[in-house]
Amino acid sequence: MNIKVLGASGSEVPGHNCPAFLIDGSLLLDAGTVGMSLNITEEHGVREILLTHAHFDHIKGIPFLLDNLVIRNTRNAITVLSGRDVLDDLRKNIFNDRIWPDFTRIPSARRPVLKFRALSPSRAVAIGGYKVRMEKVSHTVPAYGFIVENAGKKAIAYAGDTGPTDRFWKAIGAHDVRCLIVETSFPNRMENLALATGHLTPSLLEKELAKMPKPPSRIFIMHIKPQYQMEIETEIQALDRENIDFLKEGDVIRI
Ligand SMILES: [Zn+2]
Numbered sequence: 001m002n003i004k005v006l007g008a009s010g011s012e013v014p015g016h017n018c019p020a021f022l023i024d025g026s027l028l029l030d031a032g033t034v035g036m037s038l039n040i041t042e043e044h045g046v047r048e049i050l051l052t053h054a055h056f057d058h059i060k061g062i063p064f065l066l067d068n069l070v071i072r073n074t075r076n077a078i079t080v081l082s083g084r085d086v087l088d089d090l091r092k093n094i095f096n097d098r099i100w101p102d103f104t105r106i107p108s109a110r111r112p113v114l115k116f117r118a119l120s121p122s123r124a125v126a127i128g129g130y131k132v133r134m135e136k137v138s139h140t141v142p143a144y145g146f147i148v149e150n151a152g153k154k155a156i157a158y159a160g161d162t163g164p165t166d167r168f169w170k171a172i173g174a175h176d177v178r179c180l181i182v183e184t185s186f187p188n189r190m191e192n193l194a195l196a197t198g199h200l201t202p203s204l205l206e207k208e209l210a211k212m213p214k215p216p217s218r219i220f221i222m223h224i225k226p227q228y229q230m231e232i233e234t235e236i237q238a239l240d241r242e243n244i245d246f247l248k249e250g251d252v253i254r255i
């Protein structure tokens with residue numbers, strides 16, 4: 001599996017993009033950044049988007065991706081997959097013919113560029129050659145983490161935005177997860193804000209990793225608020241775990 005980092009930041013400032021990770025050129029984990037990072041051919045390759053939740057920094061790339069595909073008349077469709085609650089939010093609040101067109105009817109209701117597919121937590125489904133399992137995590141809105149397993153049974157786990165949680169870490173133990181992408185949004189001194197907004201600090205992350213009997217051998221940090229980057233990186237390094245790395249735009253993870 002080849003995972004290209006289109007965005008790995010907890011906000012948008014020059015050089016830092018919102019979260020999106022492209023697996024093998026076709027399957028997106030979140031879509032905070034798409035059109036700014038992919039060329040035309042790469043955009044045409046995207047088939048499915050696994051969406052962790054409906055917060056703006058994770059969906060921001062979808063409206064323009066759809067617009068680009070329709071304008072170029074590529075005839076390929078994008079399927080957005082998530083919990084029913086997340087998809088309902090997108091339908092009602094974004095693709096509602098007010099904020100943005102209802103792309104489930106464009107260019108035609110029969111062959112739309114946008115499709116939604118609701119997934120049930122804890123049930124593995126086959127999606128584009130992968131086995132995908134979705135589990136609920138703990139955020140301020142309905143939010144899910146994903147475990148994506150390839151035909152060779154190697155898996156990547158993507159927790160999305162979450163504060164302290166349990167179910168997702170337990171699910172990871174049932175798969176051969178080679179790498180975990182997990183958020184750390186705030187420094188330790190802002191733990192109260194992190195907990196109130198459903199996010200992690202380095203010390204909260206340490207407690208989450210301790211919940212797993214056998215954490216994945218490679219752990220990648222994302223969703224750092226750029227304003228606190230130095231502070232958070234220093235605190236993560238102080239955890240003294242050799243297998244933790246920081247993701248940045250343009251990185252490629254291979255498992
Ligand atoms: Zn969020």
Ligand SMILES: [Zn+2]
Pocket residue numbers: 010055057058161223
């Ligand atoms: Zn976020």
